């Protein structure tokens with residue numbers, strides 16, 4: 019039963035968040051929301067342990083569609099970075115602020131970029147494209163993420179400074195237009211760079227939060243250097259160009275790991 023500890027721990031973490039927020043905010047939505055996400059993630063890890071090939075994609079679709087369609091389109095919550103700034107500026111700790119705190123700011127201290135591998139609704143679509151492993155060397159244009167990050171902050175800040183009315187409605191449309199722009203940019207970049215995850219590597223503003231926090235992640239893929247025969251298979255199947263053979267936190271592209279486990283599945287020596 020030891021191998022099922024991780025899904026149980028993940029479920030316990032999410033249930034703790036669910037119950038805490040339900041009771042402190044007196045809103046049963048939080049119990050439903052975080053229980054649903056925790057169950058989806060625990061199910062995915064369980065299926066992975068049972069060696070089901072599409073475990074990760076199932077979680078990605080369960081969580082991604084829930085957040086995009088139910089929370090975003092039906093409930094009208096802007097769960098993108100603009101929504102985070104919006105709630106932060108209004109001083110309301112709910113919706114996007116809670117989502118960001120759990121999934122993208124403090125959560126990565128525990129589960130790194132797990133959000134990017136198992137829950138993101140942008141990557142949920144990009145992962146259907148044909149370039150699961152990058153076909154070109156990585157470009158040195160990661161600085162673009164800081165531009166998009168600043169642009170999102172300036173956009174929402176300007177709405178507040180200009181005292182624009184009905185910001186809630188603008189946020190809803192920003193969510194629709196923002197997602198359309200992300201999907202378009204993501205698909206164009208994937209085909210241009212022959213890399214499904216090019217958008218994640220160069221454009222996504224959320225990585226400005228996630229990369230430094232995931233440097234300290236508790237859950238990470240480690241390499242047993244005694245078992246490794248330096249065959250290079252792990253590197254060749256990694257969608258994020260991580261040098262996972264280096265066990266240290268300073269490994270090349272270490273904060274890019276999305277915990278997809280492709281390297282672990284493909285290592286012929288069980289070194290990961």
Ligand code: SF4
Pocket residue numbers: 133134135138139140141217218219222223224225
């Ligand atoms: S880097 Fe951004 S777009 Fe890519 S999976 Fe992570 S949050 Fe989603």
Ligand code: SF4
Pocket residue numbers: 241245246247248249250251252253263284285286287288289290
């Ligand atoms: S696939 Fe395994 S054995 Fe090969 S380089 Fe990677 S860790 Fe080492």
Ligand code: SF4
Pocket residue numbers: 239255256257258259260262274275276277278279280281282
């Ligand atoms: S293949 Fe391994 S190192 Fe690369 S992103 Fe997936 S889990 Fe991380």
